[in-house]
Amino acid sequence: MSIFHASAEQLELVESFVRPLEELFPVARLHRAEHTDYDNWVTAAEFGWFGISLPEEAGGIGLSVVEEALLFAQFGRHLISPGFMAASLAAKTASLSGNDELAQKILGGEIPVAIARQTAAGITLVDAENAKLCLVISAEGTKLFPVEAIQQRALLDRTQWSIALESAALPGNPIAQASEEDIGASINLLIAAQLTGIAAATLEMAVAYAQIRQQFGVAIGSFQAIKHYCTDMVMNVQAAKDMLSFSAVAMAGNQPDHRFQVASALVVATRAAFFNTGKNIQIHGGMGFSAECDAHLFLKRAHVLETLAGGLKASRAALRAENSIFGKDAAFTG
């Protein structure tokens, strides 16, 4: 393994997943109201995608978080349900709680998991209609609940976000839990990876369109107004990719600053995803905000992932807290 970045072998392994991802999860599937990524849940489990970085004796694949981060960047490109991230984090949570049997069942695809974020009022639940377990993320870490324990479920939206969003009350008595200290970096890394994938996919979409769309007799990519956006976008993607890879390597090697590096990767990737998904819409013009075009799907998913991370504000606060000179933000009163 190289010290700073993913090795050629690691990159090659993830390349081998590109084709199945293309076949199983074309982005176009999100235009169909009835689609659900949980149809491919067992297939994903068979590929080992839920347990890439868990040891083989715990039912995982026994690779590192570097491979896992690279895979989740691909998940971001395909806008795969955040439930897949829930599976990985739920298996880790169960394993950290000493419940290896539960971890094995999750990794085997027997128990579909959905993800939720704790809010001031309760939880925001994402794509939970086919799940049996729910992993709730908060500033304190993760808690795992059976879905039937969740009360006051109210559908916020299913069509507009191309994924079901619900509000619900936070249940008590988790069946497994992990502290922020133990699992926070894993959460941040997987979200950063997906946001990086979104930033990369929208860059490619924007550049491809700028090359074919003609106005005033030339490709719009020849206009400085457009090509400078594209250049900003590629810069964002390179920064996010490098930060992701670097922080994953730091985490895999348990470097003392890995939490700081992962927190940085999340902030960089969030900004990259928002800038790139927004500019991709702008470059596509009227087409960009039509439902038919994929552009809006990426923007919306970026918002969902950001919310799962606790918001960009929280991500920046977490980054500040990891810098010993800045220290934790003082709490505000009033």
Add this chain to the structure above:
Amino acid sequence: MEFGWSPEQTAHRERVQTLLGRELPADWDDIAVHGPGSNAQTAFSKIFCKKLADEGLLISHWPKEYGGNDMTVWDQFIMGEELWAAGEPRGPQYMNVNWIGPVLMRYGNEAQKAEYFPPIASGSVVWCQGFSEPSAGSDLASLRTKADKVEGGYLVNGAKVWTSYAGLATHCFLLARTASAGKGAIVILLLDMTSPGVQVKQIPALIGEGDIHEVFFTDVFVPAENLLGEEGQAWEIITFALQNERIGIPRYAFSRRMLDRAAEKLKADGRFENPVVRDRAGRALALCEAARLMVYRVVHQRATKAPQDAYGNLARWAIIQADHAVNDFMTEFMPEGLLGEDQMQIAHHQRAIAAGIASGAAEIQLNLAARRYLDLPSEPRRGL
């Protein structure tokens, strides 16, 4: 330029505010949430515009000879600001009174004025603008919809896209191309949307429902008397129309209302104490104010009948910056509203996305400003 409002202007603003307080129903936010083009808001516009007409406020900025009251440019603008801040209860009809009417006054013949003004003045018609096409967005001159000369008029074939309000429109301000060459080939036809061969298809999109459409024309006959102006005059007419269109919508007023609303919400749960939140709110507020003053300068140019310069291009860019700053602020600090809790915030978010695209890609404004305002050379035209 004199700063500050006269007592008459303040009284006028209060009159509009009072009217809004009285006429907007309790569930107005629900009606307005999908934007001026939605079915709900279009239906309400017919009630509201009738009320405005009864109050003498619908076309009061039109000259007396056309049923108006010669209201000043500033009073017209004050009214627009208040209405847009309230979510534009005129719905799609703001377009009728803002620019369709004034364009017809300048370029229409007597028969056209007699036909089209009364229904606009009574608030009972919806016009749409048939400008953009699949290959002609910002580059309007490359439009392909054909208007072939036939006995007694034109036969129209082609398609328009991103057409706001077309679903419920009764009339279309249509641009099409005759057999002649260049910009001179474009004609403007005042089309009855019930003409045989007109087909409207809604485009589902991330902005409000019912807002944008495709319109298809298959052998649509348009009588010769529906030609606006002369053949070859279309470009002059469009330029005049777009001057009224570009800053006609005081979007910053809606953004400012949303920003103030956001601050109230954040205060209520103690989040507005955070200096970072306050700093970013201040930045968004500054951009709203900058946009307002820049637009005021353009209104002032119009009020004093000064020639329009590139300042309007800068003002439109400033409006978009303000929209985006308010949207970014709410998105970052109130993400829960965006994910379903606050329909108004979602509506603002959607409209902020479209702000830099609708009525032409905003980047074009920068090109125009660079050329007209800074005397920078145009971008070189490369290999066709």
